[in-house]
Amino acid sequence: MPPTLDDVARAAGVSRSTASRVLAGYGPASPTTRDRVHAAATRLGYAPNPAARALVTGAGFRLVVAVTGMDPHVLDDPYVDRVVRAAAEVGAAQGVGVSLQWLPADAPGPALARLAADRGVHGVLVLNTTESVLAAVPDGLAGRVASIGIGSPTVPAFDIDNGGATTTMIHHLYASGRRRIAMVSGPQWMPCTRRPVDAYRTAVRELALPVRMVPGDFTYAGGEAAMSTVLEQWPDTDALFATSDAMALGALAVLRVRGVDVPGDIAVAGFDDIPFASYSVPALTTATHPVERIAAAAVTAILTGTRAPAATSYPSHLLLRESA
Amino acid sequence: MPPTLDDVARAAGVSRSTASRVLAGYGPASPTTRDRVHAAATRLGYAPNPAARALVTGAGFRLVVAVTGMDPHVLDDPYVDRVVRAAAEVGAAQGVGVSLQWLPADAPGPALARLAADRGVHGVLVLNTTESVLAAVPDGLAGRVASIGIGSPTVPAFDIDNGGATTTMIHHLYASGRRRIAMVSGPQWMPCTRRPVDAYRTAVRELALPVRMVPGDFTYAGGEAAMSTVLEQWPDTDALFATSDAMALGALAVLRVRGVDVPGDIAVAGFDDIPFASYSVPALTTATHPVERIAAAAVTAILTGTRAPAATSYPSHLLLRESA
DNA sequence: CTGAAAGCGCTAACAA
DNA sequence: TTGTTAGCGCTTTCAG
Numbered sequence A, B: 001m002p003p004t005l006d007d008v009a010r011a012a013g014v015s016r017s018t019a020s021r022v023l024a025g026y027g028p029a030s031p032t033t034r035d036r037v038h039a040a041a042t043r044l045g046y047a048p049n050p051a052a053r054a055l056v057t058g059a060g061f062r063l064v065v066a067v068t069g070m071d072p073h074v075l076d077d078p079y080v081d082r083v084v085r086a087a088a089e090v091g092a093a094q095g096v097g098v099s100l101q102w103l104p105a106d107a108p109g110p111a112l113a114r115l116a117a118d119r120g121v122h123g124v125l126v127l128n129t130t131e132s133v134l135a136a137v138p139d140g141l142a143g144r145v146a147s148i149g150i151g152s153p154t155v156p157a158f159d160i161d162n163g164g165a166t167t168t169m170i171h172h173l174y175a176s177g178r179r180r181i182a183m184v185s186g187p188q189w190m191p192c193t194r195r196p197v198d199a200y201r202t203a204v205r206e207l208a209l210p211v212r213m214v215p216g217d218f219t220y221a222g223g224e225a226a227m228s229t230v231l232e233q234w235p236d237t238d239a240l241f242a243t244s245d246a247m248a249l250g251a252l253a254v255l256r257v258r259g260v261d262v263p264g265d266i267a268v269a270g271f272d273d274i275p276f277a278s279y280s281v282p283a284l285t286t287a288t289h290p291v292e293r294i295a296a297a298a299v300t301a302i303l304t305g306t307r308a309p310a311a312t313s314y315p316s317h318l319l320l321r322e323s324a
Numbered sequence C: 001c002t003g004a005a006a007g008c009g010c011t012a013a014c015a016a
Numbered sequence D: 001t002t003g004t005t006a007g008c009g010c011t012t013t014c015a016g
Helices: A005-012 A016-024 A031-044 A050-057 A078-094 A109-117 A131-135 A162-175 A191-206 A220-233 A245-258 A275-279 A291-304 B005-012 B016-024 B031-044 B050-057 B078-094 B109-117 B131-135 B162-175 B191-206 B220-233 B245-257 B275-279 B291-304
Strands: A062-069 A097-104 A121-127 A145-148 A157-160 A181-185 A212-215 A239-242 A267-269 A311-314 B062-069 B097-104 B121-127 B145-148 B157-160 B181-185 B212-215 B239-242 B267-269 B311-314
Touching: A005 A016, A005 A031, A016 A031, A050 B050, A062 A078, A062 A109, A062 A291, A062 B097, A078 A097, A078 A121, A078 A291, A078 B078, A078 B097, A097 A109, A097 B078, A109 A121, A121 A291, A145 A291, A157 A162, A157 A291, A162 A181, A162 A191, A162 A239, A162 A267, A181 A191, A181 A220, A191 A212, A212 A220, A220 A239, A220 A245, A239 A245, A245 A267, A245 A275, A245 B275, A275 B245, A291 A311, B005 B016, B005 B031, B016 B031, B062 B078, B062 B109, B062 B291, B078 B097, B078 B121, B078 B291, B097 B109, B109 B121, B121 B291, B145 B291, B157 B162, B157 B291, B162 B181, B162 B191, B162 B239, B162 B267, B181 B191, B181 B220, B191 B212, B212 B220, B220 B239, B220 B245, B239 B245, B245 B267, B245 B275, B291 B311
Parallel strands: A062 A097, A062 A121, A121 A145, A145 A157, A157 A311, A181 A212, A181 A239, A239 A267, B062 B097, B062 B121, B121 B145, B145 B157, B157 B311, B181 B212, B181 B239, B239 B267
Antiparallel strands: A097 B097
């Protein structure tokens, strides 16, 4: 049987409450007592029972990653994998585990209510969220929710600066001589699509370039379709910025089949820096997407319970390779 | 305040223990009582407090994914991401979270002991494990550990049949006319490397083909190096089986640079079916690696506490594309 | 600065 | 078939 706090207290010759205080680093305690308790604890290999602690403090011990989407397939995404992985790694240090679930975009209320009622839930990290989902976050969850993406007055946001990344990318393409730059955006219902679109519009207006925008869906197939559309609609396009590497790789495939030289005829840039972006032919120019760091920060904010700033933005960095 | 079991019992006009029994679906209870309790529970929106339950049952509420390796970087692997993701999804249903940590291959003892002592740990899923790690699993963890990879008398194994996959792949290559088939294995210290190697040796012996084996490390760069070695050592090689898609893609890159036609001159096959295997040029022939299903089964075994069979093997399926 | 006492919400003997 | 009882291990007032 693992030692309990009582064992430690007895070994140190103090009461259980004193031992508790010392080990929590909380209230007053004489140096002597402090030392004795710590010594006893380490000697016995004492580890607090998280269940007992959770019971009395009312805190949960599980962090839920809730992914907004139309259907449960939104969970099948390497991006989600990375977030969960990072969360599971950060949580390990504090003894909190991570669980993953889908949050129906059209009716998030019940699921959120369930999370709020579940005493086992320490906090919630929402992904791909929308305004309506954020509006449906119950008061019971206040202060223990964070979002990777957009935020709200009650939900702090941790997000990549994809608007800035877009601006940087367009300027890079312009600087390398491109003058007819098309962009493939994400799905229009996703809030994370807005800033890149705005940034693109602003940039091309300022540079006096034509607006060439095609909506995409972040997938390889979507990238193929978008590239075909662009080629058909604006045959003289000399650069394409796709807001995901998967779409950029799809675009690359279409251009290869059609015998279009990249980057000679058309430059192609992606976004995310997925593992194989550097192994495509030509190697894909893209921008980083420090998912793990963002997720770690969001999880830490939830776990520490510190009042996080309304929005924390993470810079993206250009990765210049061969395709643009 | 969320309702407690006492509230439910009072609302149903029964004692707390009766309510507990009914809700647990455990002991005896008259149909009337049963209905009344259930009705009260749903009316009140009762959700049991997992901490209280864990405290009294002594069960943990956290499943630890422990990845064996030389250094903490072993966690930076999409494969680990997938396992953790699958575990987090399965655990969500039972209210258990997942946390992730590295298990030093050379000194797994202390970490394992800590896991065994931590009352918050429900069970442990070990990855990439070795015999010595399995031998170091403390008794305290008995019955709540599972392995994806090799197993031991106390640790049930859930694994892909990579030996069978190898045999199938070699026979496929043979059937398509290849007679000088090289293989790039995984790192030799990893137990999961053994069966494919044995299967390869057996297959080529039976087919009266030469043995051409190069050790790899599962990485893209390792695949490049291995391909170069093969070309140098056995220039007339007409097929390469790499035991990871990443290595196969590296091999493909080398062949492209050297102007070797794939699959015309050399057939290349991988293993894993990573997301972009189908988008390489030529599209990669490979074999599936149903990680999520395996992980889900292992987690379920730990969670249900059922005595799992010593080893469960999952079949791999050939995915014929262009490269072989 | 320290100890006594109460109780978090639940399960599981045991008694009725 | 049901209720009573006794904790699980910890934190936290409240007295000393």
